[in-house]
Amino acid sequence: MNAPARVPSLATGKDVRHAARAGLHRGQTAGLAPGYVQGNLVVVPARWADDFRAFCVRNPKPCPVIGIAAPGDPAIRSLADDLDIRTDLPRYRVWRDGELADERCDISELWRDDLVAFVLGCSFSFEEALLAAGLRLRHVAQGRNVAMYRTSLPTEPSGPFSGPTVVSMRPFGAADAARAAEITARYPRVHGAPIHIGDPAAIGIADLATPDYGDPVEIEPGEVPVFWACGVTPQAALQAARLDFCITHAPGCMLVTDRLNAEFADG
Structure with missing residues (x-):
């Protein structure tokens, strides 16, 4: 009887990519390859690529592009030399x-x-910076996916692409919320500063206990919800566009690159 394949160390972006390529890792990528940039994937037919690129340019907070492949090319060498989308x-x-x-x-x-592949910045990069600053992320401590919500904030449309801005939410005390906003503002290529702090109803969220994506987390006494633009926004736009065919990453299963989060910090 053959011994089961041993999952290798997943300490670098290349480690994670090669484990996925070999079928040795099929789960979420949160917490893997500390220090390496992770990205959301969107793949669309070339006839829609210019419209989707324009959608990202018009909505840079939820859709920060960090790499685009040429039509038919499964590689984006600016993100990793050996990448195969x-x-x-x-x-x-x-x-x-x-x-x-x-x-x-x-x-x-x-x-x-x-097919044209787009890779968009991911909040995993700024979460690492928050944790390094000593800020507690409840969903990370509980081993959950971050809570995400569709809002009443519209995106700027482009061609067939439109829809609501999706946000991710992390609760903090008031002082830590201000620190989190300051820290994440230094990472505009991975969503940047929050787009709303406080009353969820002000952005069309009826119930924080029932997120549209991800897992709910409790808001403890003295905490406020802090909302960042989220990379699920383009998936909502893709659904609204009703393209005959497109591909995205599965929730939490990101592309892990060879770029470093430190490279994406401003200042």
Whole structure:
């Protein structure tokens, strides 16, 4: 009887990508490869690529682009020399006509010469900076995914792409909320400063206990909810656009690059 494959150390971006490529890691990437930039993936047919690029430019807080591939090219060498978009994420989601059609661990069979891959900045980068500053992130301490909500804040449309801004929420005491805002403002390429602090109803969120994505966390006495623009926003726009075909990462299963979070800090 063959021994089960041993999952290697996942200390670097290359470690995580190669483990995903070999089928040795299929789970979330939060907490893996400390110090390395993680990204959200969106893959669209080339005929929609200019519109999606413009959507990201018009909505830089939720959609900060950190890499774009040429049509048909599964590599983005500015993010990693050996990157293969088709195999190097733990899990992918396949969308058809705006509906989730499949979830798989390898998209090689679906790859086409007209597909364009976009990688967008991820809040995992600024979360590392918050933790390094001694700020407690409750969802991390509880081993949960961050709570995310669709808001009443519209995005600026481009072509078929439009929809609500999605936010992620982290609760802090008032003083720590101010520190968190100051720290994350130094990371504009990974969502930057919060877009709202306080009353969730002011941005169209009816109930913090029932997030649209991710897991709920409690707001303790003396805390305020702090909301950042979230990389799930383009998935909402893709659903609204109802493209005949597109691909994204599965929730929490990010592309881990060879870039360092420190490179993305301003000042």
